[in-house]
Amino acid sequence: MANPLMFDSVWRDKQKFEEAEAQYQQVLAGTAAKGAPGAKDKKSGKSGGSTIKNEIAEARQQIQKVLNSHKGNYIQIIGGSGGASSDNSQVMKRVASLEKENRDLKKVVEDMKTLVQKLENRVSKLEGGTSAPSAQAPAPPKPAPAEDDDDDDDIDLFGSDEDDEEVDRIRKERLAAYEAKKAKKPALIAKSSLILDVKPWDDETDMKKMEEEVRKITADGLLWGAAKLVPVGYGIKKLQINCVIEDDKISTDFLEDEITALEDYVQSMDIAAFNKI
Template identity: 70%
Template sequence: MRQAEPPTRKAAAAEDDEDDDIDLFGSDEEDDKEAVRLREERLRQYAEKKAKKPALVAKSSILLDVKPWDDETDMAQLEACVRSVQLDGLTWGGSKLVPVGYGIRKLQIQCVVEDDKVGTDLLEEEITKFEEHVQSVDIAAFNKI
């Protein structure tokens, strides 16, 4: 019984040379000018289409708790003061008086703000400027719209 002889080095080298001729992954150099032009045209059309769409404005819904100093604070006047705060990107919503305890009620008021124009810190500072009516302002709920 004869065993097969391993291939010689010359034969293996010849096989390696044949494999070098095949480019399995393709080459970027082979892209024709038409394909490049077509790709650039599509990218330009996509950019134009994207520019035509209006940008979405990020908005948030905020529920504020505005607390008075005591039970003798005029809550109607307090709400009028809060609603007098007018900022670009701020829209006031509904409100209600919620009992806290010992006859004291807090004002819960809803507002919608544009995130890029109105910050929560700015809103709280503007409301707390009414020192004779407002003791503190807390954010009860904050939701992105």
């Protein structure tokens, strides 16, 4: 740190003041040369060194002022450093508190890991996982013996001819019962649900009459459903009607031929939706 006194003007005239101090000491000792600034004037009887003495005193006063002013600055700096040390102590306390919290959190995490590992091991044992070596896989259930097997066990296939005849009779009875049961079981009928768009010639077509004519189309495997009028544009509406057909008996070509045959009412027919049932 630079000395604050080096910026004061008194140090720029250091040599001058040192020479003045030396002459002043010579005057006090009576060894000053004649004609020197510090010698006495015979006429006036006054000492020429009084001026130098005053300048030295003034210089000393200025030095003392500078020292006093900088002393106050040193006190402020020291006081400021004391505040910084107080802040540092608070920071250190905060750091110590954070380190303690960090250690506590690490401990909690380790405890949680241990607990989770224990729970996983317990669940694995309960579910019969690989982590439980003592657990054994359950044996697969034995298939239930069929009724035919029970009946066959009661029959001695290596018995007499009478036993052979009994076996044949039982087999024939069972085959007959199976065929009868199979004949009584209803066959699966494939059906489809259709939505038909039937378009008239113009807006003057009687849509109610056209629907009646369409519903007059009947056939085995054809069932008509709900119907509604859907606007097409320019005041024209189309008939949208639902029907269910049996795939083996009714085809879409049959429906188109029958409906378009109503030339007085129907211009065309389209299939809007086709879904298997």
